Amino acid sequence: MIKILIPQIKSKGKTNIRGLWLAENNKLYYDYLTEQIIDLDYNSNNTTVVEYLEYLRVKYNQIAIFFSVDNSGYVYYSKDKIEVLPNSFSVNINKNVLKAYSKKLLRDYKGLTIYRLKDSYILKVYY
Secondary structure (H helix, E strand, C coil): CEEEEEECCHHHCCCCEEEEEECCCCCEEEEEEEEEEECCCCCCCCHHHHHHHHHHHHHCCCCCEEEEECCEEEEEEECCEEEEECCEEEEEECHHHHHHHHHHHHHHHCEEEEEECCCCEEEEEEC
């Protein structure tokens, strides 16, 4: 099973998932995201999955598309360039520490995903 985080078109409004990352120039970028789950096994030779990721990358005019399988993350740039992030962890926090904790994780790991729940947030980091 593959979980793909798809950028939400800004005119459609905010979502409960937000992706943040620091570029090489230390500039902060973010996307509002929707989650799509595909019931397929992933390997880099699976042309169906790779073609779909390329379709999404082009459709949403993105440099890359992020997806995860089990506890590993992947950044799809092209069929020839897929960055593997083999480790991950998540932490459940409340709103009063969201900003400080997010800044620390961005500084340490250069990216994270924030899931907004009813009364708290889950921060997920792949590295």
